[in-house]
Amino acid sequence: MVATVMETRRIGIIMNGVTGRMGTNQHLIRSIKAIRDQGGLKVGNDLIIMPDPILTGRNHDKLKALAERTGITRYTTDIDAALANPDDEIFFDASGTLQRAGFVEKAVKAGKAIYCEKPTAVETSEALRLAKLCEDAGLKNGVVQDKLWLTGLRKFKLLRDQGFFGKILSVRGEFGYWVFTGEDADQPLQRPSWNYRKEDGGGIIVDMLCHWRYVVDHLFGPIKAVSCMGATHIPTRMDESGKPYECTTDDACYATFELENGVICQFNSSWTVRVRRDDLLTMQVDGTHGSAIVGLRKCWVQSLGTTPRPVWNPDIDQPIDFFGGWQEVPDTTTYDNAFKIQWEEFLKHVVCDAPFPYTLREGAKGVQLAELGLKSWEQRKWLNVDPL
Numbered sequence: 001m002v003a004t005v006m007e008t009r010r011i012g013i014i015m016n017g018v019t020g021r022m023g024t025n026q027h028l029i030r031s032i033k034a035i036r037d038q039g040g041l042k043v044g045n046d047l048i049i050m051p052d053p054i055l056t057g058r059n060h061d062k063l064k065a066l067a068e069r070t071g072i073t074r075y076t077t078d079i080d081a082a083l084a085n086p087d088d089e090i091f092f093d094a095s096g097t098l099q100r101a102g103f104v105e106k107a108v109k110a111g112k113a114i115y116c117e118k119p120t121a122v123e124t125s126e127a128l129r130l131a132k133l134c135e136d137a138g139l140k141n142g143v144v145q146d147k148l149w150l151t152g153l154r155k156f157k158l159l160r161d162q163g164f165f166g167k168i169l170s171v172r173g174e175f176g177y178w179v180f181t182g183e184d185a186d187q188p189l190q191r192p193s194w195n196y197r198k199e200d201g202g203g204i205i206v207d208m209l210c211h212w213r214y215v216v217d218h219l220f221g222p223i224k225a226v227s228c229m230g231a232t233h234i235p236t237r238m239d240e241s242g243k244p245y246e247c248t249t250d251d252a253c254y255a256t257f258e259l260e261n262g263v264i265c266q267f268n269s270s271w272t273v274r275v276r277r278d279d280l281l282t283m284q285v286d287g288t289h290g291s292a293i294v295g296l297r298k299c300w301v302q303s304l305g306t307t308p309r310p311v312w313n314p315d316i317d318q319p320i321d322f323f324g325g326w327q328e329v330p331d332t333t334t335y336d337n338a339f340k341i342q343w344e345e346f347l348k349h350v351v352c353d354a355p356f357p358y359t360l361r362e363g364a365k366g367v368q369l370a371e372l373g374l375k376s377w378e379q380r381k382w383l384n385v386d387p388l
Contacts, residue, residue, distance in 0.1 A: 010052050012085070013051050015092050041347055047351075055067055127367040147338065152298050165292070174283075175267065175280065178273060182238030204269050251270070345358075
């Protein structure tokens with residue numbers, strides 16, 4: 001028997017703006033570096049895809065420190081020179097939302113495959129323009145939709161596909177945590193100050209409704225209409241230098257989605273909430289045959305046959321242990337990092353032409369929902385979500 005010879009296919013990746021927390025931890029360390037550390041991405045029995053990143057950004061010292069920390073040998077502040085190198089086929093952007101268009105335009109002109117963080121823009125027209133730029137140039141493109149590969153959501157999807165829930169009726173999502181204002185020395189802020197300035201592309205509606213669009217679309221059905229209320233609960237915070245600033249955008253969002261199949265989804269998103277639930281994100285999904293509590297990594301279910309029969313009586317302590325009637329869904333496989341899984345899918349798309357439905361046009365749907373959410377808040381009414 002002749003042993004199969006494995007071909008190693010190098011693929012150069014320009015990683016722009018990854019010195020921030022998300023770019024460093026999720027995209028570089030837990031995705032690209034992890035793929036390199038495991039010996040590359042094995043595809044079939046004869047191919048290994050080996051990513052070779054070059055880090056780009058504005059701050060030389062930050063790039064140098066990150067490169068040394070991760071063992072990456074290539075980095076530069078000259079983004080134009082990096083884009084001019086034909087040996088680097090993919091451009092990835094994790095810079096600020098308001099800067100994304102300029103980088104994508106340059107990458108399109110350079111003929112790169114394009115992968116970027118969400119939101120791709122703050123206006124639907126701009127997000128669609130960037131998608132069309134890639135499409136007209138015939139370039140493969142994608143947007144990060146990481147939550148689809150979270151362990152808890154994968155466990156839910158498996159049971160959904162097996163018919164555990166019967167007809168799904170409603171979804172209640174709770175996301176968020178308390179973000180410190182920076183006013184107290186022993187409680188430093190844990191999110192960048194630009195998140196709370198509209199002029200810098202901040203706001204929880206712009207941030208989170210992009211996520212809820214692809215989560216709802218893929219798990220529960222297409223969104224037909226949206227009603228949204230935002231709020232700026234904390235009007236002033238401290239910036240990274242310790243100076244106070246005015247918060248000019250929303251830090252909480254209360255949204256309801258009507259789906260085409262009749263399912264009603266309610267999602268609360270807040271940076272001004274203290275957590276008393278199973279995780280920073282939980283979704284309660286109720287169906288005719290069963291329900292689920294879906295977290296980031298865990299999923300609990302209760303079937304129709306094991307549902308208790310409560311009786312309303314506020315004059316006595318509740319005799320039913322409502323938490324005890326739920327069963328945790330066991331691990332059925334090995335669950336890898338969600339960002340890494342999508343990176344692997346995109347690499348296979350670029351190298352092997354494997355399907356990849358999470359395009360910039362799909363990402364524009366998230367921007368559309370966020371923009372409609374803001375308009376719904378302003379106009380205080382339901383708005384239809386038209387197909388893009």
